[in-house]
Amino acid sequence: MSEADLGGGEGLSRRNLLRTGAVAAGGIAIGVGAREAVAAGTTPDAGVPATVPFHGRHQAGVATPPQAYAVFVAYDLRAGVDREALIRLMRIWTDDIARLVDGRPGLADTEPELAQMPARLTVTLGLGPGVFDATGMAHQKPTWLKPLPSFGIDRLEKAWSGGDLLLQICADEEMTVSHALRLLTKDARTFVTVRWVQRGFRHSAAAAGTGASMRNLMGQVDGTRNLDTAAESSLFWIGDRSREWFGAQPDWITGGTSQVVRRIAMHLDTWDELDRTGREQAIGRRLHNGAPLTGSHENDEPDLEALNDLGLEVIEPFAHIRRARSDDPRQRFLRRPYNYDEPPPAGQLSSSGLIFATYQADIDHQYVPIQRRLDELDLLNTWTTPIGSAVFAIPPGCRKGEYLAQSLLA
Amino acid sequence: MTTSITTRPATRRLGIRRTKTMATALVAVVAAVTLTACGGSDAAPATQASTVTIENPWVKEADSGMTAAFGTLRNASDHQAVIVSATSSSTSSMELHEMATNDEGEMVMRPMKGGFVIPAGGTHKLDPGSDHLMFMDVTTPIKAGDTVTVTLTFADKSTMKFTAPARTFSGAKENYEGHDDMDGHDHMDMDDMGHE
Numbered sequence: 001m002s003e004a005d006l007g008g009g010e011g012l013s014r015r016n017l018l019r020t021g022a023v024a025a026g027g028i029a030i031g032v033g034a035r036e037a038v039a040a041g042t043t044p045d046a047g048v049p050a051t052v053p054f055h056g057r058h059q060a061g062v063a064t065p066p067q068a069y070a071v072f073v074a075y076d077l078r079a080g081v082d083r084e085a086l087i088r089l090m091r092i093w094t095d096d097i098a099r100l101v102d103g104r105p106g107l108a109d110t111e112p113e114l115a116q117m118p119a120r121l122t123v124t125l126g127l128g129p130g131v132f133d134a135t136g137m138a139h140q141k142p143t144w145l146k147p148l149p150s151f152g153i154d155r156l157e158k159a160w161s162g163g164d165l166l167l168q169i170c171a172d173e174e175m176t177v178s179h180a181l182r183l184l185t186k187d188a189r190t191f192v193t194v195r196w197v198q199r200g201f202r203h204s205a206a207a208a209g210t211g212a213s214m215r216n217l218m219g220q221v222d223g224t225r226n227l228d229t230a231a232e233s234s235l236f237w238i239g240d241r242s243r244e245w246f247g248a249q250p251d252w253i254t255g256g257t258s259q260v261v262r263r264i265a266m267h268l269d270t271w272d273e274l275d276r277t278g279r280e281q282a283i284g285r286r287l288h289n290g291a292p293l294t295g296s297h298e299n300d301e302p303d304l305e306a307l308n309d310l311g312l313e314v315i316e317p318f319a320h321i322r323r324a325r326s327d328d329p330r331q332r333f334l335r336r337p338y339n340y341d342e343p344p345p346a347g348q349l350s351s352s353g354l355i356f357a358t359y360q361a362d363i364d365h366q367y368v369p370i371q372r373r374l375d376e377l378d379l380l381n382t383w384t385t386p387i388g389s390a391v392f393a394i395p396p397g398c399r400k401g402e403y404l405a406q407s408l409l410a
Numbered sequence: 411m412t413t414s415i416t417t418r419p420a421t422r423r424l425g426i427r428r429t430k431t432m433a434t435a436l437v438a439v440v441a442a443v444t445l446t447a448c449g450g451s452d453a454a455p456a457t458q459a460s461t462v463t464i465e466n467p468w469v470k471e472a473d474s475g476m477t478a479a480f481g482t483l484r485n486a487s488d489h490q491a492v493i494v495s496a497t498s499s500s501t502s503s504m505e506l507h508e509m510a511t512n513d514e515g516e517m518v519m520r521p522m523k524g525g526f527v528i529p530a531g532g533t534h535k536l537d538p539g540s541d542h543l544m545f546m547d548v549t550t551p552i553k554a555g556d557t558v559t560v561t562l563t564f565a566d567k568s569t570m571k572f573t574a575p576a577r578t579f580s581g582a583k584e585n586y587e588g589h590d591d592m593d594g595h596d597h598m599d600m601d602d603m604g605h606e
Binding site for chain 2: 085087088089090091092095106107108110186187189190191
């Protein structure tokens with residue numbers, strides 16, 4: 001199926017509006033959220049749509065413009081949870097999510113008032129490798145659904161790695177995220193245990209406007225040259241085109257994607273030793289607006305061949321943007337990162353970094369080659385260390401009356 | 411906020427009147443409905459079941475013993491509707507319960523005299539810590555994510571069926587007034603008391 005058949009106006013209008021840039025939040029409301037916001041009885045405030053539809057061909061929370069707050073929670077299945085039990089859990093979560101994103105409480109919600117402000121809430125379900133083994137469906141596991149190869153730069157901690165199930169919960173209101181996490185976790189407690197929780201944040205739309213790339217806690221503009229979520233959707237939504245490019249995938253995941261969640265610690269205390277010139281050289285971009293060192297605007301194409309007066313590359317051989325680029329235009333993926341800033345261990349000043357969430361049609365063909373390049377050489381590795389890593393299959397979205405992952409479990 | 415009340419040893423003396431009270435109530439309700447029906451409308455009135463719906467029904471997960479179902483009953487007609495009994499294939503019997511203060515000053519659940527009255531054009535909420543549909547003895551485990559079917563019978567003998575998804579739930583541990591099987595359960599969570 002070609003992308004053109006798939007979704008009608010949603011992607012096109014979002015793409016066009018995002019491209020024109022000026023329309024920002026109001027544009028998204030016209031394209032996607034306005035009708036649903038009205039239906040839910042909520043009033044979009046300051047042009048920011050209050051609700052993101054749950055039902056559809058794809059799960060929300062991937063191509064959705066990133067909300068200000070996120071929590072990523074990984075669960076492990078309890079012993080004895082089989083396919084039948086997993087279906088029951090999926091029915092519960094599907095019902096809970098459909099209500100919550102609409103501003104309605106869950107069925108057994110003991111704090112129903114906390115559900116009243118959806119704030120563009122999305123909840124995205126991921127399936128880890130263990131689900132397929134526990135439920136006797138190993139033959140349905142995509143080939144890329146396995147721990148990433150180990151990289152030299154990795155110092156992975158179990159506390160942030162792996163997991164049988166993932167919920168990615170995002171909203172523009174932190175209370176909303178917290179309430180959704182609580183309800184979804186307690187409704188699942190006879191099926192799963194919590195493995196890890198990672199909380200993240202970005203600029204809020206209220207403060208920064210939507211559509212802009214975020215900044216990370218190193219001060220860099222983060223997210224430039226991201227995929228166009230409409231025009232380049234075949235690089236993350238799995239379908240005929242991605243199969244043609246990357247090879248066969250199980251039928252059930254059509255309309256789904258894959259997700260990598262890496263926790264990247266930033267060593268801000270040593271980063272502080274670097275002056276602005278050094279910081280810009282490490283990345284290959286200017287700090288004040290994210291423009292490449294060979295350009296003047298964030299979206300200017302970097303000139304990797306440009307030389308300075310001394311005949312040396314303007315964008316250094318070790319610069320992050322040079323290393324993160326591949327000659328293969330399909331070795332790209334959708335990035336949706338969030339910052340984290342947690343209490344530091346004793347004797348340290350901070351514990352900060354990035355929850356690096358990416359979506360791609362095929363982890364092995366798109367994500368891993370880039371990660372290998374960065375592992376081999378990237379000056380930024382001096383100040384960053386991957387401390388967590390997890391991979392998930394993101395099932396397609398569901399229609400009314402269906403439950404999440406039904407194409408796999410039914 | 412959750413209020414937790416630890417009760418004194420449960421009194422037994424009120425429970426014995428249960429069955430008789432229900433039977434009396436049923437007679438009273440039927441009489442009332444009959445009187446209302448004599449009011450002079452030409453068209454045959456719609457059955458009570460046909461004008462009542464339930465919103466957001468759910469049932470508390472239980473392997474055995476007692477559990478309860480909740481939801482909001484809505485009556486679209488301009489006559490009150492009265493639910494007098496309920497059944498489900500998941501339990502040997504069901505009762506319509508209310509929460510009330512007994513002679514000892516304790517909150518207990520007990521059969522609702524007169525059944526659940528849903529006012530004309532109005533609603534009647536069934537919530538933990540409040541009125542609920544009580545499963546007296548679960549015969550087939552009700553697992554979270556499953557659904558159970560409940561049949562409600564109205565004062566005019568019409569019936570309505572609905573399905574309720576099961577959820578794991580910590581609350582709704584109400585004392586059953588005078589019930590002999592509840593030894594050791596003299597503690598109750600009243601999560602939703604006082605809401606409305």
